[in-house]
Amino acid sequence: MPGKYVATSSVSINAPTSRVWAVLTDHDFIEEFMFGTDVVTDWTVGGPIVWRGIWEGTAYEDKGTVLAFQPGQRLVVTHFSPLSRMQDKPENYHTLAWTLESEAGKTYLTLAQDNNASAEEAAHSKGMWDAVVTGVKSIAERE
Template sequence: MAGNYVATSTVTIDAPQPRVWQVITDPAAVKEFMFGTELMTDWNVGAPIVWRGEWDGKAYEDKGEILEFAPGQRLVHTHFSPLGGQKDAPENYHTLTWTLEDEAGKTRLTLSQDNNDTAAAAQHSQGMWDQLVAGVRKIAERA
């Protein structure tokens, strides 16, 4: 059965929302903050989103679907990774929600992932997402 645990990572970035949005949607920036991943999508709702790369010497192809695309504010997509060892079935997909909020010229970025089976699984995912949003902050703030 699908889990009800949500992993959430939040960071405040010293950059305006349009800059942060540019970072999370630009394939070159995604490659930098997402561990060398090649991103492929056209950002249209209903379109596929694919991440290809190598992790611990193993090639992978993660996939999902764009569910919501509100430039500068919110991006929602599904995500499945075969590296998790589960079969490619709807119950094994996560929904990732990226939310950008203005905080006096800075941007509060929140990334959440649903459908974690246990609190420990959510905590593990949160650790990975914490690294990822820190990477987004680093890129957005250096421009």
Template sequence: MTGNFIASSSIDIDADAERVWTVLTDPSAIKDFMFGTEASTDWTIGGPITWRGTWEGKDYEDKGVILEFEPGKRLVNTHFSPLSGQDDIPENYHTLTWTLEPQDGKTRLTLTQDKNGSPEEAKHAEGMWDSLVKSVKQIAERG
């Protein structure tokens, strides 16, 4: 890892924080908003989380650890993807931070990813996360 550039994506959702939280933590919703991935975790702090799927014709199994779990407020987990081509060592794990901020019956969802190696890498990640948070918005607003 050559840098610590932060990728960040935020969106306002016309749903309360409880509804948005449900979307973020429900395996079927995760599959919808996270590009078809199958997520597996028990949501305990220190516990593992895995994401399995196929991306551009390649099977993958990403992994991480749940670092924080505050229902309706904040979820923090590490993330490593072998598809990155990097070695599976701690310094190559990103930290994903999902923050929910209630705003008069609505919710601002912000997703950040640390340890991007360059401004270009951060910008690429932001593009992916922008698409993902828009999908979370669509699912949450469907009810």
């Protein structure tokens, strides 16, 4: 069931937007901050993106489409997970929007996930995304 609730996670990162962008779009870094996920995409707008891995002992292959790819500024993809047990149809996809804003040598990163069916579902998603953006921060600040 599609919904109107949005989960939003934000973090201030002590690194320039170019470094944060590199972390967001590099296969090895994605695997690190996305809990071991193997991502396959060429980042072409309109092209596919696939996330594969094992979550709590269950193999998954999530999919989506790259909607926006603006280096150093904005990355938007759709996302569908069969683990949701929902039908694979457009109204059951989330949109994940990563936005980067430069602040005096730092980057303010925001990740928003739309289409949550309830406030509780959005809160659950926010908890996961909080861990993800914290992972991005950790990677971007360490090198």
